[in-house]
Amino acid sequence: MRQWSMRIKAYAERLLTGLETLDWTDSVKDIQRNWIGKSTGCSLFFSLWRGTEGEDASSEYKIEVFTTRPDTVFGVSFVVLAPEHPLVDEITTEEYKEAVENYKKAASLKTERDRQSDVKNITGQFTGAYVLHPFTNEKVQIWIGDYVLASYGTGAVMAVPCGDQRDWDFANHFNLEIKNIFENVDISESAYTDKSGKIAHSDFLSGLEIKDAMKKAIEEIEKRGLGKGKTNYRLRDAVFSRQRYWGEPFPVYYKDGLPTIIETQHLPIILPEVEKYLPTEDGEPPLGNAKTWAWDTTKNSVVSNELIDNKNVFPLELNTMPGWAGSSWYFLRYMDANNETEFVNKEKADYWKSVDLYIGGSEHATGHLLYARFWNMFLFDQGYISFAEPFQKMINQGMILGRSSFVYRTLEGNTIVSASKKNEYNTIPLHVDIALVDNDKLDIEGFKKWRSDYADAEFILEDDGTYVCGHEVEKMSKSKFNVQTPDELVEKFGADTLRMYEMFLGPIEQAKPWDTKGINGVSNFLRKFWRLFHQGADYAFEITEGEPTKEALKTLHKTIQKVTADLERFSFNTGVSNFMIACNELSDQKCNNRQILTDLVVLLSPYAPHICEELWVKLGHEAGSINKATYPKFNEAYLVSDSFSYPISFNGKVRIKVDLPSSMNAKEIEDHVMGMSELNKYLEGKQPKKLIVVPGRIVNIVV
């Protein structure tokens, strides 16, 4: 099948190094690094040995292998080619033709997936041919084996059983030689794959540390013209066509069977109407069913297929583009969505620049997030935009998981066993709708109605006569019957409460089961916050004017400082708790001062927009204007206090606290502490060995 693909491989190195400039989690960066799979080593040519012993070694055929361990070259005891390697037929001797053919056939029948899942099963076939070892000139057998992949490296490996576990297994299985080229290492049970130690029995490499031997080996290989240093990437080019209808059509027609691009001024090409979105009878993609899907080069428009004459009118491409054709750059289009002539105006792109914050799941690490980076780099290289990376900062939000409930059905099928007794029977778990379960107890009648095939089932219950379900935390999904909709909670507590509770649950990156147990805590907070503005038995709106107290100002500015810092590091859960602290403190202070409450409402408005909007209007502002209010300014002057409660610790354990003026220096603190009579109890008559004073922090006495 002829397909389009994108040369993402050409960007492998830049996609790798670019990661270092990004503010992403290590785990997503690592997933991309592994996917790109850079490995450095060298290529090395083995000449084919032809004919009889002693004959001239130089043959027209050379087999190129890629290795990351050139230091082990003297441990080579055979060479393995992928079954699909182009030289296999050429080199196989008459005697082994049939066996090799059979092996190739067997391998080709296996899918790539089968080949990968069948790792433990070692297979291979000798070809009868030999290469000559590039340094020792010894004869080395050539095998084929499907553990060597045609699509990676050169499709051929030099097998070093002592240094590679797969080679060791292969050698062990086929009784091939296992040379030991490591100093003082036992390889009788498995290969030695560590990259530390010394090389032995290896001519010019003997006695060298492995790392040094690698360098020396490549040097020598290059010097003798046997190969050269090389880097390989695991990343493959990305297929860019799909055999389906719903995708952007390619602006491409086929002239004499060769694809030709339609010029920009004639775009866009719009998907044709089709009767059905299915492939054609002879297996062409759905666009093969279109009746108007040909390109007229004189009119520069899409015309009926009947007009195809292959002189002026040609057939159009039938594949369409994949999802990532759009997902790789939509964020650029957002900057200039109505532009009819360019995908984005350069000036606008320069103004808005790359995405500041990308909140998304790490499941896109090897797909969308890699393609978008590649696409963006290409546009950058072409000068359309001025930034190479599309997403500077990324947060991977954790998934909210569901709590599934299970009933246990016997294998025979018509008995349902309660959780604690399930092990007495041979049962399988079945998901049950969580709407039918309350506190793990099953509504049996409801269950019978829900699954009519179990209407006549027998139930084996707990001793107290109830049916108890099992449970597990997993992804929320209709098929697992564990989906909880927020509607009910919004109904009961309001959208502000639900929103804040979600933020309060814990760090944004963390996955957690959806548990509404604590939601009334947030609800209580919002009610308490409301009460700051409403006094008396009938909760009438009432605030006081004038200058706030020192205490209230301290609470406010402490809150501004903390909440702002929390916002900047996306720590919403601690943000919410700081609002709770502020509310508790102001309640205790009985503060309902206008200045304080106005600033607090603005601060809280991103968290609880509905309530804050209402309070904002009650404070006398125009409806809808809170979004335009100035963000409260933090003033450190309100936070300075003139005393500090010093913890006094003995050998690191805090025992006493003492209030001291903040202005005291280390020496003064020391003098004061040493004069304290409370010390005696902990000193037990001994002299302290050492005293550490950290002003503004702690005093530690070493006994």
Place this chain on the structure above:
RNA sequence: GCCCAGGUGGCGGAAUUGGUAGACGCGCUGGAUUCAAAAUCCAGUUCCGCGAGGAGUGCGGGUUCGAUUCCCGCCCUGGGUACCA
């Protein structure tokens, strides 16, 4: 196997540069108010111990005056990935 993230009360979690472990909330216990309930308020709540006190951040070591935080080894959980030479 390899790579990454994580492991703190009954529970969700906090501790931003090594400096008072358990903020905030849930739950629980006791009390006030109420005919009663809801709501609200007050007090308590890491564990052991009546107490004085002791122990304590997965386990075992180390560095330090001082470690949830840094270093070494191990265990467990979650995620990714795998004949990639």
